[in-house]
Amino acid sequence: MPAGPRISAFDFDVVVVGGGGHVGLPLAIAFADRGLRVGIYDVNEQAVKTILAGELPFREEGAAEALQRVLAAGRLEATVDPSLVSRGEHIVVVIGTPVDEHLNPDPHAVPRALHECKQHFRPGQLLVLRSTLYPGVTRRVETLLADEGIDIEVAFCPERIAEGHAMQELFSLPQIVSARSAPVLARAGALFATLTETIVELSPEEAELAKLFTNTWRYIKFAAANQFYVMANDQGLDFDRIRTALAQDYPRASDLPRAGFAAGPCLFKDTMQLAAFTDNSFVLGHAAMLVNEGLPLYLVSRLEARYDLASMRIGILGMAFKGESDDIRSSLSYKLKRILEFRAKQVLCTDPYVSVDDSLEPLEHVLATADLLIIGAPHLQYRELAAPVPVADVWNLLGQGSVI
Template sequence: MDLDVAVVGIGRVGLPLALAFADRGLRTLGVDKDADRVATVADGRMPFFEPGAEEVLDRVREQGTLELTSDVTQAARARHIVLTLGTPSFSHIEIDVSQIRSVLDDLLPHLRDGQCVVLRSTIAPGTTEFVAGYLEMHRGFTVGKDLFVAHVPERIAASRFFDEISTLPCIVGGFGSGSGDAAAELFTALGAPIVQTTPIEAELAKIWTNILRYTLFALPNRLMMECEQYGANVFEVIDLINRDYPRGGMKLPGMTAGTCLRKDFTFSEERSPAPGMLLAVSRVNESVPLFLVDGLKRRLAGETLRAKKVAVLGLAFKSDTDDERDSLSFKLMRLLERELALVAAHDPLSPSSSLTLEEAVGGADAVVLATNHSGWQDRAVLERIAALAAPGAVIADPWDCFDQRAVFGVARELADATATPAAAPTVA
């Protein structure tokens, strides 16, 4: 085995991880079936934005510690094989493990005693046991003794990788007696504390980390809808809940989605002994775009969006990333188009956004802050929007990006108002 580690699937999770291993001097192989992605990285370019990654890529290319290939079987040259493949959910509320199975099938004839297969992808409870069983059944290994299998979930959020990789506790769920230590030996190189547990506990800890966040964000989103129903201001209510209350902690509303939160709950829901609760959480978060469309409609002249220009600011699923996968901005735009609105979108980080802020907002009847990019959390941006949009344009800012404490308001009035709470505009 001439390599320390192979990372199979150099996507948003796998590529930063491969860079981190290579940066610590481990002989690392990055593998992806997407030959264009492999060529881009081999050329010294990041295929997506991740803060700090470009510099690390430059460094490891100079050090010569990162090799790249689109041939999956090459991964068998490594002592540790880390799978960072996509694990989407079928619409049946069921994990799709086809990428993992496909790589296991490619590797099966090449695996040898002493190797360690690590599942870094987010997986449904029982998947590590399935993988261990698959390798035992098809190759006769005794997992935990002569081949090692562990789940070491990725818990770092996109755009935080290099901040957190050496500090966030690293959960290691090894299958059988020797797998935990074999996997821990690799991840120790990254410097974060290692916490060993069972595969099932590692799987549950990861998916429930995301279920917790998805649920915590559904509560203010649901409250935002209820406040609209009763003519109350959600930001005032949240302030009343949290202010100096030792047991508070209500989050703020927003367009809660993204590739992880939108599907990880299904990995629990697929075998849930109490089905439905997490589906309800999902339905609340999924309703936010419709809530915003209906709210704009009620506030526009004639209560219609027909032939009205609506600027959607933000295509990424969360702030300061170019990741648009499972972003609710696209659902919002589809719903607006079905109201016959003329949609113009802008996102400074997005590869699929071609309009400038000026082009998108110029003459708009309504503006939606769909993503809370940190560059937009500035009164000057609100003033720019108010100057560019049509007089009387309505703005929807569920994130409270502009600190105006109003989900809906008239852009000009919000921009003219002073920042003091006494003069804050009322909800339109």
């Protein structure tokens, strides 16, 4: 795609489309904190209002202070007006490829969203695709823009952060950048060099797979740990005790994670995208999905063998998809809840961080009411829990073993 003339008369160095979410907002804050003029465009009006008030719409360690700092300095603005896109030199689009209820990716989601913004693109802009993309979507976007006669450059620079650690990892992790030509690669690299010292260059197709491989590899590692947990637990043995022993001063086993719910908005979804990319011949990925998604039912089945669940009130501690998070997207704690609602007398749920679920109960009420507790998300505050009833703790958060 031919590059248009560079235009320097932009109001913003960067405009983040979808900048009110878990990926876009930390990135926008990070750019602004490094001195760039940053605009956020997001369709979520409440999120925009919250940001402009100097507050975060979700938990992200270290981001609140930085947000207030860049707002006070006048380096960050947010709006629901899409015309903001025309005012940015670099347009970072944080819209990924979703997976439908049949586990099929929608490769048209990103091009469709960009089509709605096409009237606001200007020559001289760099369009940076940031979220996970199904392989080939970058090229599809390039074709779409060319067919529409929109003369802007395109790069794919996948995010690599873990929720809760964005404000550290954006500045410390190497940044992958990809584009179709050396000048665009250099331009994308220069943008992200404002955040991190190390820039890794790939082709768009390589970068698309690199992102999927990264998340899938994590998902497979969690599945291995969960499968090992089931093997040990079925024999009445403590997997976490075994894991700790085999990893002690032994680097080749140091990355074996604890057992527990492997969920959230990325790992499962991206594993299924990679499976679709291989015409559903990704046996290892599907096996990992069966192990991880099957863990809630396994735990309930083990508990049923020991307790009369039908007569018991069960308390689930932690409904976020991981510890120290308020994000419930694809959380397996909710899958656990659905299973228990059919098998137990009553299910009570609590979480110190989740605010979007009105059905949650205070921790004190759950502790006073439940006959059995299950740790769903390993929030650190549960470590000192003085539980008056048995606790099923696959994470071994309490340090009393993981056998169920």
